[in-house]
Amino acid sequence: MNQLPKESIIKLQSHINKEVVIQFQGGRQVKGTLLSFDNQLNLVLDEVRELPSQRILGLVICRGALINSFAIDGMVEIENPYI
């Protein structure tokens, strides 16, 4: 197989200064404004609130290693489609 380029397939640059909702392993969820990121997906978020408690955390560093997913443009709760 040819050497694949060592670039990330995730293009976070376009989401800078946007609000994101991050889910972590272990169940934590936070909502905040994306300020910066690095190759390992560690993030700096601003105006962070923890969900669902709405506890205000402020300026926060998030560990990329524990991130499960990101939602950009918010999330909408729907009825369970599997029942």
Add this chain to the structure above:
Amino acid sequence: MTTILPLGLLDKAISSRVWILMKDDREFEGTLRGFDDFFNMVLENVIELDGGKKNKLESILLNGTQICLIVPGGEIS
């Protein structure tokens, strides 16, 4: 405009208080003395919050694998 990288922000927080939220329901607040690439951290004058119980620890090495969120200048609330 200069953006600050996550590790850069953590470096700025050295010698100040940080609030750390782990993957589970534990939290630590302490003075950051140093860290490494894996986010292992040396903290001093630490308050550990573990399921409602608070413990005081003088000096700890906190394992980075379980660290979820770091709030520079923050305190347990």
